[in-house]
Amino acid sequence: MSIFAGLEAAPNDPIFHLTDQFNQDTDPRKVNLGVGVYQDDNGKVPLLKSVETVQRRMAEDPDPWTYLPMRGWEPFNEAAQKLVFGADSEPVASGRVATVQSLSGTGALLLGADLYHHQVAPDAGMIASGPTWANHHSLFRYAGYETGTYRYYDDAGQGIDFEAMLADIRAADPGTVVLLHACCHNPTGYDLSPEQWGPLAEVLADRGLAPFVDLAYEGFSHGLEEDAGMVRAFASAGLSFLVASSFSKNMAMYGGRTGAIHAVCADADEAARVKTQLARTVRSLYSNAPFQGATIAATILTDPDLRAGWEGEVAGMRMRIAGMRAALLGALEAEGVEDMGFITRQTGMFSFSGLSRDEMVRLRNEFHVYGLDNGRLCMAALNSRNVDHVATSIAAVHKR
Numbered sequence: 270m271s272i273f274a275g276l277e278a279a280p281n282d283p284i285f286h287l288t289d290q291f292n293q294d295t296d297p298r299k300v301n302l303g304v305g306v307y308q309d310d311n312g313k314v315p316l317l318k319s320v321e322t323v324q325r326r327m328a329e330d331p332d333p334w335t336y337l338p339m340r341g342w343e344p345f346n347e348a349a350q351k352l353v354f355g356a357d358s359e360p361v362a363s364g365r366v367a368t369v370q371s372l373s374g375t376g377a378l379l380l381g382a383d384l385y386h387h388q389v390a391p392d393a394g395m396i397a398s399g400p401t402w403a404n405h406h407s408l409f410r411y412a413g414y415e416t417g418t419y420r421y422y423d424d425a426g427q428g429i430d431f432e433a434m435l436a437d438i439r440a441a442d443p444g445t446v447v448l449l450h451a452c453c454h455n456p457t458g459y460d461l462s463p464e465q466w467g468p469l470a471e472v473l474a475d476r477g478l479a480p481f482v483d484l485a486y487e488g489f490s491h492g493l494e495e496d497a498g499m500v501r502a503f504a505s506a507g508l509s510f511l512v513a514s515s516f517s518k519n520m521a522m523y524g525g526r527t528g529a530i531h532a533v534c535a536d537a538d539e540a541a542r543v544k545t546q547l548a549r550t551v552r553s554l555y556s557n558a559p560f561q562g563a564t565i566a567a568t569i570l571t572d573p574d575l576r577a578g579w580e581g582e583v584a585g586m587r588m589r590i591a592g593m594r595a596a597l598l599g600a601l602e603a604e605g606v607e608d609m610g611f612i613t614r615q616t617g618m619f620s621f622s623g624l625s626r627d628e629m630v631r632l633r634n635e636f637h638v639y640g641l642d643n644g645r646l647c648m649a650a651l652n653s654r655n656v657d658h659v660a661t662s663i664a665a666v667h668k669r
């Protein structure tokens with residue numbers, strides 16, 4: 270009798286299972302607008318020039334495969350922290366941010382969730398926007414939390430119901446983790462405006478809540494600086510909070526699993542203690558992080574020429590996505606679809622299309638266009654060759 274005999278198969282992941290289905294589809298018209306991966310106009314995940322340059326240098330002068338410290342590679346931690354909080358910012362200068370290398374944004378979320386649950390507030394729950402990235406709930410539940418939802422997306426108003434969001438957050442128990450998207454809200458593409466960060470920070474502070482900002486897409490909405498605005502506003506407002514940052518998207522290092530968890534503390538002494546706890550969490554979970562991605566990211570961020578080239582590449586990706594949003598909207602309007610103007614008002618990788626589950630299934634089954642069942646479409650996978658097919662397919666399935 271096997272020890273696994275009673276185990277049922279795990280449910281399909283709504284995002285990665287779609288990629289499996291897409292890979293098996295042999296139709297030449299197929300388009301994968303499911304997973305959040307940027308592709309260039311040739312439908313390829315780019316190897317950024319900045320990344321390639323460092324990779325080549327590493328290949329010419331290879332390092333031995335030694336261990337990184339539990340906290341990760343310190344030059345990487347410092348560079349990642351400066352990118353998020355600003356090189357000359359008060360939180361960086363005062364040393365009150367504890368930064369530890371993570372396995373991309375997902376790993377950073379897990380480290381923060383684990384730390385808070387085991388070391389700070391074992392009974393606290395987590396609330397996230399309705400809707401949110403599906404893995405937010407899975408990850409926090411796995412880490413031991415009960416999870417809930419605060420209202421966010423306003424279908425009728427095609428935007429955010431900010432009053433309802435604040436009311437729900439205000440009603441949460443003190444200590445609750447409030448999961449927030451810094452920019453490029455996944456899946457809706459609707460972000461809070463800078464004017465809304467202050468009132469939100471006030472409620473979070475008044476209610477003694479634990480903000481956790483997911484910064485997975487820095488550079489994909491308005492710019493590297495602008496997209497860190499919520500984080501910087503919270504730090505200026507004196508909140509203590511967590512930030513998960515990632516180089517999966519903005520360095521196109523999806524498989525590099527390179528990111529960082531940042532805990533914004535009251536002072537440098539507290540940050541030093543928190544950092545030892547985060548490092549201990551890493552040790553218990555997987556001992557230490559891999560060095561390749563961290564070396565590449567740190568080298569790019571600290572070498573002025575590479576940095577300038579990379580910033581240009583991020584701007585290029587951002588502008589290409591904006592261009593494809595406009596192209597899709599134009600093609601939809603040419604097909605007579607008049608009610609999707611929101612495509613160019615949403616920002617980041619995704620458009621929350623408003624298409625029903627049935628329409629998404631028809632898109633997939635009849636037209637080989639893959640998007641999530643909740644209507645999310647990845648704008649970063651559109652290109653000049655597939656955009657017309659996507660538009661005619663949406664027009665064919667969309668009930669008006």
Ligand code: LMR
Pocket residue numbers: 284303304305306402404455
């Ligand atoms: C997505 O939302 O598609 C991406 O963040 C990839 C993932 O890990 O789900």
